[in-house]
Amino acid sequence: MNSEESLWEVFIRSKQGLDHKHVGSLHAADAQMAIENARDVYTRRMEGVSIWVVESKNIHASNPDEAASLYDPANDKVYRYPTFYNLPDDAKHI
Numbered sequence: 001m002n003s004e005e006s007l008w009e010v011f012i013r014s015k016q017g018l019d020h021k022h023v024g025s026l027h028a029a030d031a032q033m034a035i036e037n038a039r040d041v042y043t044r045r046m047e048g049v050s051i052w053v054v055e056s057k058n059i060h061a062s063n064p065d066e067a068a069s070l071y072d073p074a075n076d077k078v079y080r081y082p083t084f085y086n087l088p089d090d091a092k093h094i
Contacts, residue, residue: 006055008034013050014040020052031055 005027011020023042027033034053042048062070 003028004059008036008053009059010038010042010081011052011054012048013036013052014047015049020050025056028053061089 006029007025008028009025010023010029012023013020017065023038026037026041027058028037032055034055038051039048043051063089
């Protein structure tokens with residue numbers, strides 16, 4: 001690995017999927033090289049239709065230990081829950 005190469009996270013959208021899924025990580029000098037390496041490593045059997053790469057240093061995540069304080073404010077918004085709505089009998093699959 002070259003000292004100037006960064007770690008990249010790779011996301012692939014499959015032919016039958018609507019969303020991109022994280023498939024792994026790789027090292028590359030820039031975004032174009034990361035896409036080409038991801039193509040070679042993660043889509044060898046032509047299973048993908050779209051590749052996203054994100055430099056790992058640009059991903060910011062919440063701390064699982066702080067989940068309660070992060071998600072508590074949502075508990076104050078009871079109107080977001082569908083318990084207050086009357087659905088007609090005709091409405092299926094809701």
